[in-house]
Each structure stands twice: as structure tokens, then as C-alpha cells.
Amino acid sequence: MATAPRGRPSTLLELNVDLVVIAVDIHPKQATVATVDLNGRLLSRSVVPVTSDPASSTRLITECMLRMQRGLPGKTIEGIGVALPGRIDPGTHLLVFAPNLQWPDFDLKGAIEKKMHLPVTMENAATACLIAEVTGGRIDGIRDAVMVTVSEGVGTSVFANGQLINGLHGMAGEFGHIPLDPSGLPCSCGRRGCWETFASCRAALRYYQELQSKAETITFHELLNRAEEGDQHAAQALAQQALYIGRGLAPIIAGLSPSVILVAGDITSAWHRFGPIIEKEAAALTLVGTPPQILPTHDGDIERLRGAAALVFQRRPTREQLHQSDPAAVMA
Ligand SMILES: [Zn+2]
Known part of the structure; x- marks a missing residue:
């Protein structure tokens, strides 16, 4: 942890x-x-x-x-x-x-x-x-941090040199739409293989369906519950999601070198599953020195x-x- x-x-x-x-x-x-x-x-x-x-x-x-x-x-x-x-x-x-x-x-x-x-x-x-974490004092003394929200998509926001970064038209921080695989599945943005097609909660539900080999509509909360109840396919699907969340941090870590990466979303309620996998990937992606701290936000959804x-x-x-x-x- x-x-x-x-x-x-x-x-x-x-x-x-x-x-x-x-x-x-x-x-x-x-x-x-x-x-x-x-x-x-x-x-x-x-x-x-x-x-x-x-x-x-x-x-x-x-x-x-x-x-x-x-x-x-x-x-x-x-x-x-x-x-x-x-x-x-x-x-x-x-x-x-x-x-x-x-x-x-x-x-x-x-x-x-x-x-x-x-x-x-x-x-x-x-x-x-x-903004809630900055004004709430959670990252006092930290000048470089990135927030990653994981839900239907993957959103990010950048705090660099002690300032929020907006970019032209407020578009800075769209790491969720950087392709991990340009020949991957279509993304809602019109491109293919974006990070969020691999790492979102929708992706986890897709992994689960593939493992189950049957179409079944469940919510992400149900998937989390099934994993806790011992459903191995649910646990595998979440582990795969966690792996891709970690891998998608590559441009964030290499490009911004944040000291802290905060993670928000329902996955924080199962941090014992996600945290270790994401931390391992982040450590492997860090070019020099200590990897960024990966911190789940406290309040889940x-x-x-x-x-x-x-x-x-x-x-x-x-x-x-x-x-x-x-x-x-x-x-x-
Ligand atoms: Zn996209």
C-alpha cells in the first residue's frame, strides 16, 4: 500500500x-x-x-x-x-x-x-x-500530481508545478484517449484502442463476458461483488482492468513525472485488488528514481x-x- x-x-x-x-x-x-x-x-x-x-x-x-x-x-x-x-x-x-x-x-x-x-x-x-483533493489539503506540499478517474471511461486531470493545467479549449489531460493499441477496439471518441477501451469499468465487464463465454448484463458493482464472493472470472476481469490501468500510466509517468497519482472511482472500494497491480506497473514504467505514489481517493463513488x-x-x-x-x- x-x-x-x-x-x-x-x-x-x-x-x-x-x-x-x-x-x-x-x-x-x-x-x-x-x-x-x-x-x-x-x-x-x-x-x-x-x-x-x-x-x-x-x-x-x-x-x-x-x-x-x-x-x-x-x-x-x-x-x-x-x-x-x-x-x-x-x-x-x-x-x-x-x-x-x-x-x-x-x-x-x-x-x-x-x-x-x-x-x-x-x-x-x-x-x-x-480540486477537491487540493482544496481539502490531501496533497499539501505536492506540486506535481495527476488524478485518474475510472468509470465508464478513464478521465485524467493534471496538476503540474502547483497549478491545474487546462490547455487549449480546456482539453489538457485526455490521456484516456491515447491509444494503447491503434488497431484495437473502436472507442467512443471515434479512434481505436484508446486507454479507456482497455482500462474502464466497461472494459472490465467486457473481459468478464469473454471469460464467461455468455452474454449477461451486470453492473460494475455486481462484478466487484462477484469477485469478493469468490467468482474467479470476476477476479480475473478486474485484474486485467487493473493491469491496463497501470500500463496506461506510461505517458503520464514519462511525460509529467508526477510524485502522486490519485485514483478515483468505484475501483477504490476494491483497492486490495487494484492497488498492488497498478503500483507494480507504475514502478516498472518509472525511468529514474522512486515511482509515483498511487493513492486511492477516500470516498469511492x-x-x-x-x-x-x-x-x-x-x-x-x-x-x-x-x-x-x-x-x-x-x-x-
Ligand atoms: Zn478514445
């Missing part, structure tokens, strides 16, 4: 619990809508379906938000944070690349703001998770909601105001 960064975790002060944000985590088939208070507590959570029609999907999401708003009398909603499986152009705020969502050009921010009359901040899910909430909270008090001063936690 990798060790945590130096320093004890800082202690959260109890902050104004009347201030809340609405956090939304959008996936290709469903979105989770939640309310989160300033202390990071989830107050409510609900799942709504998402389709390839952005307008009707957004209507279901905003209707859910309105129901939650009505359930919080006396609370002040600070804003709405949205974590997306795609890239948002920081200049236009439009979703410019979301191959797994398959939405045409759509002004999601404008549509939600019009309905909710609240400010909306949107970000790529991996970037939102990275709610990490992206934490990230969405952090998009709103980052505009509020600084980390110093959010955390009790703890000299022992200050990095050397």
Missing part, C-alpha cells in the same frame, strides 16, 4: 451549516444530484436517468434540484457544481468533448442557471476530484460529488479559513 503524504490531516472546523451547495455528478446513463453542506456532509442524494438528449436529461436534473431545494427550508444554497464526463471550454463554458455522454453542443450551464437562478460551475469530473461541491466551495473561504491551523501538518 502506498503511504499518505507527510503531515497529519488537518481538522475541519464546524462551519455554517445553513450554507449548502447542490452537487451533480453526471455519467452517461445516470446523474447523481446531492446537497452538501459547508462541512462536506451529504444532506441528500438522488439518482436520475440521463439519455443522449441533453435537454430532457437537464430537465430531470433540475426538477430533482428543485425538489431538494424545497426540502431544505431555511438553508441558503450557495451555488451548483457539476462534474461531467467531458471537457468544458473555459472561454465559452460549453461542453466541447464528451464522447461517452454523446451529447451534441449544448449550453448545460445556461440551461441550469435559467431554471435554478443560481450560479453554476462545471468541470471535467477528474478536474473536479483533483462519492468522490465526484465531493469534487462537484468543491467547485462551488473553492470560491468561498480559503483553505486556511476552512481548516484549523495545525503546525504539525505544515509541510517542510
Whole structure:
């Protein structure tokens, strides 16, 4: 197991619990809508379906938000944070690349703001998770880190020299669409053999089907459960996914040399399966010196909601105001 960064975790002060944000985590088939208070507590959570029609999907999401708003009398909603499986152009705020969502050009921010009359901040899910880790103090003292989110696809976000990297049109960090095998399976982006076609949760389900030699529709959660219940094919499928997650770190490690690679997604709940395989691959790919630490995020499938909430909270008090001063936690 990798060790945590130096320093004890800082202690959260109890902050104004009347201030809340609405956090939304959008996936290709469903979105989770939640309310989160300033202390990071989830107050409510609900799942709504998402389709390839952005307008009707957004209507279901905003209707859910309105129901939650009505359930919080006396609370002040600070804003709405949205974590997306795609890239948002920081200049236009439009979703410019979301191959797994398959939405045409759509002004999601404008549509939600019009309905909710609240400010909306949107970000790529991996970037939102990275912002949550940076503002939460988890990688204090670290100047080079990469967040890898593993779900229906594989997303990444880059923190280099102490700064988030956006790139032209906000497209920096699309390592998930670097081909591991240019003659591999078609990818949702239109190319072939991208990292995510080998390393996503969809890939793990495909490996499982191939091993089972029968078509069976199960969820990734069910696959994780089957592995824990002793299903050897499920365990093999997850091990294969872990191997490819590790192999796909090659351009990240060689190109950016991060000291920490954070991993978010449902796979973190089975880290005893994934961690050792990914760490071994990362060590083999490291050209000089110690390999990057591979750290799972703590919150499993709610990490992206934490990230969405952090998009709103980052505009509020600084980390110093959010955390009790703890000299022992200050990095050397
Ligand atoms: Zn691709």
C-alpha cells in the first residue's frame, strides 16, 4: 500500500451549516444530484436517468434540484457544481468533448442557471476530484500530481508545478484517449484502442463476458461483488482492468513525472485488488528514481460529488479559513 503524504490531516472546523451547495455528478446513463453542506456532509442524494438528449436529461436534473431545494427550508444554497464526463471550454463554458455522454453542443450551464437562478460551475469530473483533493489539503506540499478517474471511461486531470493545467479549449489531460493499441477496439471518441477501451469499468465487464463465454448484463458493482464472493472470472476481469490501468500510466509517468497519482472511482472500494497491480506497473514504467505514489481517493463513488461541491466551495473561504491551523501538518 502506498503511504499518505507527510503531515497529519488537518481538522475541519464546524462551519455554517445553513450554507449548502447542490452537487451533480453526471455519467452517461445516470446523474447523481446531492446537497452538501459547508462541512462536506451529504444532506441528500438522488439518482436520475440521463439519455443522449441533453435537454430532457437537464430537465430531470433540475426538477430533482428543485425538489431538494424545497426540502431544505431555511438553508441558503450557495451555488451548483457539476462534474461531467467531458471537457468544458473555459472561454465559452460549453461542453466541447464528451464522447461517452454523446451529447451534441449544448449550453448545460445556461440551461441550469435559467431554471435554478443560481450560479453554476462545471468541470471535467477528474478536474473536479483533483480540486477537491487540493482544496481539502490531501496533497499539501505536492506540486506535481495527476488524478485518474475510472468509470465508464478513464478521465485524467493534471496538476503540474502547483497549478491545474487546462490547455487549449480546456482539453489538457485526455490521456484516456491515447491509444494503447491503434488497431484495437473502436472507442467512443471515434479512434481505436484508446486507454479507456482497455482500462474502464466497461472494459472490465467486457473481459468478464469473454471469460464467461455468455452474454449477461451486470453492473460494475455486481462484478466487484462477484469477485469478493469468490467468482474467479470476476477476479480475473478486474485484474486485467487493473493491469491496463497501470500500463496506461506510461505517458503520464514519462511525460509529467508526477510524485502522486490519485485514483478515483468505484475501483477504490476494491483497492486490495487494484492497488498492488497498478503500483507494480507504475514502478516498472518509472525511468529514474522512486515511482509515483498511487493513492486511492477516500470516498469511492462519492468522490465526484465531493469534487462537484468543491467547485462551488473553492470560491468561498480559503483553505486556511476552512481548516484549523495545525503546525504539525505544515509541510517542510
Ligand atoms: Zn478514445
